[in-house]
Amino acid sequence: MPPFGRSLRRRAWSPAWALVAAVVVAVPQAWAARHVSSPDWRDQVIYFAMVDRFDDGDPRNDDQGTGEYDPRDGAKYSGGDLAGLTRRVDYIRGLGATALWITPPVANRWWDPGTRYGGYHGYWAEDFGRIDAHFGTLAEYRGLADALHARGMYLVQDVVVNHTGNFFSYAGGWDPHDPAAHVRLIPDASGRTAPTQPPFDRNDPRDPADLRAAIYHWTPAITDYHDDRQRLTYQLADLDDLNTENPAVRDALRASYGMWVREVGVDAFRIDTALYVPPAFFRDFLHSSDPVHPGIAEVARRTGRDDFLAFGEGFLLDKAYDDRQSRRIAAYMRDEKGRLLPSMLDFPLYGTLNDVFARGRPTAELGWRIGDRMRVFADPWRMPTFVDNHDVARFLAGGSEPALKQALLALMTLPGIPVVWQGTEQGFTESRAAMFKGGFGSGGADHFDVTSPLYRYLQRAISLRRGDRVFSRGTPTVLRADAAGPGVLAWRMRDRDQDALVVVNTAEHAALLDNLATGLPAGHVLHGIFAIDGTPRDAIVGAGGRLSLVLPPRAGLVWKATARTVRPPSSSTTLQLEPIPQARITGDFDVQGRAHGADHVLVVVDGDLAGARRIPVDAGGRWHARIDTASMTDATVAHHVVAWSDTYAIASEARTFHVERAWTTLADVDDPAGDDHGPTGRYTYPTEPGWRDARPLDIEHVRVAGAGGALRVELRMHALQDAWNPPNGFDHVAFVLFLQVPGLCDGATVMPLQNANVPGDMRWNLRLRADGFSNALFSSSGASATNEGAPVSPAADIAVDKARRTVTFTLPASVLGKAASLSGVKVYATTWDIGDGPRPLQAEAGPWAFGGGDGTRDPLVMDDTAVIALP
Numbered sequence: 001m002p003p004f005g006r007s008l009r010r011r012a013w014s015p016a017w018a019l020v021a022a023v024v025v026a027v028p029q030a031w032a033a034r035h036v037s038s039p040d041w042r043d044q045v046i047y048f049a050m051v052d053r054f055d056d057g058d059p060r061n062d063d064q065g066t067g068e069y070d071p072r073d074g075a076k077y078s079g080g081d082l083a084g085l086t087r088r089v090d091y092i093r094g095l096g097a098t099a100l101w102i103t104p105p106v107a108n109r110w111w112d113p114g115t116r117y118g119g120y121h122g123y124w125a126e127d128f129g130r131i132d133a134h135f136g137t138l139a140e141y142r143g144l145a146d147a148l149h150a151r152g153m154y155l156v157q158d159v160v161v162n163h164t165g166n167f168f169s170y171a172g173g174w175d176p177h178d179p180a181a182h183v184r185l186i187p188d189a190s191g192r193t194a195p196t197q198p199p200f201d202r203n204d205p206r207d208p209a210d211l212r213a214a215i216y217h218w219t220p221a222i223t224d225y226h227d228d229r230q231r232l233t234y235q236l237a238d239l240d241d242l243n244t245e246n247p248a249v250r251d252a253l254r255a256s257y258g259m260w261v262r263e264v265g266v267d268a269f270r271i272d273t274a275l276y277v278p279p280a281f282f283r284d285f286l287h288s289s290d291p292v293h294p295g296i297a298e299v300a301r302r303t304g305r306d307d308f309l310a311f312g313e314g315f316l317l318d319k320a321y322d323d324r325q326s327r328r329i330a331a332y333m334r335d336e337k338g339r340l341l342p343s344m345l346d347f348p349l350y351g352t353l354n355d356v357f358a359r360g361r362p363t364a365e366l367g368w369r370i371g372d373r374m375r376v377f378a379d380p381w382r383m384p385t386f387v388d389n390h391d392v393a394r395f396l397a398g399g400s401e402p403a404l405k406q407a408l409l410a411l412m413t414l415p416g417i418p419v420v421w422q423g424t425e426q427g428f429t430e431s432r433a434a435m436f437k438g439g440f441g442s443g444g445a446d447h448f449d450v451t452s453p454l455y456r457y458l459q460r461a462i463s464l465r466r467g468d469r470v471f472s473r474g475t476p477t478v479l480r481a482d483a484a485g486p487g488v489l490a491w492r493m494r495d496r497d498q499d500a501l502v503v504v505n506t507a508e509h510a511a512l513l514d515n516l517a518t519g520l521p522a523g524h525v526l527h528g529i530f531a532i533d534g535t536p537r538d539a540i541v542g543a544g545g546r547l548s549l550v551l552p553p554r555a556g557l558v559w560k561a562t563a564r565t566v567r568p569p570s571s572s573t574t575l576q577l578e579p580i581p582q583a584r585i586t587g588d589f590d591v592q593g594r595a596h597g598a599d600h601v602l603v604v605v606d607g608d609l610a611g612a613r614r615i616p617v618d619a620g621g622r623w624h625a626r627i628d629t630a631s632m633t634d635a636t637v638a639h640h641v642v643a644w645s646d647t648y649a650i651a652s653e654a655r656t657f658h659v660e661r662a663w664t665t666l667a668d669v670d671d672p673a674g675d676d677h678g679p680t681g682r683y684t685y686p687t688e689p690g691w692r693d694a695r696p697l698d699i700e701h702v703r704v705a706g707a708g709g710a711l712r713v714e715l716r717m718h719a720l721q722d723a724w725n726p727p728n729g730f731d732h733v734a735f736v737l738f739l740q741v742p743g744l745c746d747g748a749t750v751m752p753l754q755n756a757n758v759p760g761d762m763r764w765n766l767r768l769r770a771d772g773f774s775n776a777l778f779s780s781s782g783a784s785a786t787n788e789g790a791p792v793s794p795a796a797d798i799a800v801d802k803a804r805r806t807v808t809f810t811l812p813a814s815v816l817g818k819a820a821s822l823s824g825v826k827v828y829a830t831t832w833d834i835g836d837g838p839r840p841l842q843a844e845a846g847p848w849a850f851g852g853g854d855g856t857r858d859p860l861v862m863d864d865t866a867v868i869a870l871p
Ligand SMILES: [Ca+2]
Pocket: 056, 057, 058, 059, 060, 061, 062, 079, 080, 081, 134
């Protein structure tokens, strides 16, 4: 995972621990209203809010006076609280959400001077059993739970078991045989160097009693995420790693967290950083039979909750058509001894939803994922699904609003518990911007508009899901997907005798869905129940159970199979397309066929109706057409061609083919080694070894190649890192490539988010920005110093060769204006890095910050290439 500011806390002792110690077995009468029985979690829809950034119900608790509060600074507290959430419960309910997940409300370390980041997010605990002073009181937390339960809704609390905040560090050195050596305690604003809560206050290994208590793992920060021992027992982003194998730690965590279920009425947990704790820990955490502090599931059972949901965070993303990381996630839900966590967040689906809907990757990648998650996960119906969250770039930061609507429709019509991250319904683009006017990034306005287009859209989409259990309990079967690019994806949901059909077109052009085998009898009436544009229409299954449809750009349609049948439409028109003889196609080629009863046909390749050519049928009933393969850059992809009569809505049989075009080198340029010091020559790397020692931002060589109108840029780097298991195959660097394409559009000179302009007289039309976890393409339309431009899809295909230290970006001709050649194209590449936005540049380098400049005005460029003009 990319270490954004994960966090830590501070001060006065609270009686919460004493209260926790007095766990009682019976549920007193007065608490009965606080406790509700568990719902069927499969049917729920969760709204996810960050307490500090949602709403400020009590300004008196905003500023606790240690410099930790400043809503102008995204690293500090903004003032949101539990009272704010409680007064907005109807806003959340109005969307159709049935549960609220909140970030940890517990007392945190408020500021970490080393990383210059605050604990406003709640993941840097100093007391797991006490409410943070910024967020309110225990009574206010109960008020939130009661307000939800009174409306038939549920409360999900985010909990951390892997670490506390950062109170000690081995950043200066570490001796595995002597934890007391080199340790450095980190005081907070009040001078405290330890959590307040026993036994987590025993954090000084120089004290023999603390050392013996072994509450912590006494380890340095993780540097190699591939090393299981480091992952499980070292400090994640220097957050003090709890010794989760120690029975005393287990006992204290069960006691602390059981209290929130018992005392407040929490209905479920989201478990942070689950992958940094051994899976077996969770068997104890949930199911321990300890008489005083039983497992959380048992605590919940005693409050009347017989199905306490706990879902873990496993921030792992899979490459396309691969499920190695999915299997690691599955291992946290089940092992050879049986069940562990009941559920995990579905990160791999999140990755693929973004790839396909936001980045224009082929719909077959999502088709494959939909099938794979049903095989890999024992119970995908209970796994929360999402399109973005507080730790990643928002969907709208790289994808368009029509694409977001499609991705949300997928969540609402597939197994899983859909999660909506706050601000999605208001069209937010910044990850952790506040919803309330006093908070960070709000633009000085409240954002609780129940008439906003996305709020209204989500109401409809959630209502679709909740209106028919075929979506929340059914099993999907993918009926059609496109391996060649954006376009059609169709799946059927089946629950007992109920069937629904979901069809999307992810392309920006009209698409043809031809000959869909629905699995339903001819003449079956499909009742249109949802359309993204709001006007569903009925459809009738044709001969052979097939359906052919014309889909507008970015369409999303849902039908429910009815019991009604009519006579299937029939026509005397027939179209035929001959098999393609060539086994291996290296350029453009001809197809031919016959047509009866039509004077012309459209020859449609890969569903692209907008690009289909109108072909006349001759007097003998024959037709022939040339197929343009300039955009077909991947020889492994099966392309699909069909003849279509737009007059009679009749399709021929489809044929498939593969294209293998030759790539020609157009530029081959060395870049100076060791010039990775910024434009001033004085920039320094972040002090974390993955940057400072490896120097992964130094470009050594650039090779540009073309195949027809397709472009390939290969960058050879001084070093290539992949320490965080990035799905794109590299990390510790972000590439920003600028392309000037003659005839594409006006072009811009500004380099968004980089405090710079492209060199010389270059004007860029396309900007490719990619790091290990993101990959986006923008046009210059609307681009400014702070706006990245308009998203364009498909984004580049990325290939990494670790041995050669190369990263290769391939762009199809379709985004480059479909010119026959690349002559006159200019290419300019830069390196920086992205965490939660571009990594900071400051006078002195920090663990995650570059040094040697002022990030508010100096260029965020470590190394760059020359502007390369193609012949
Ligand atoms: Ca407040």
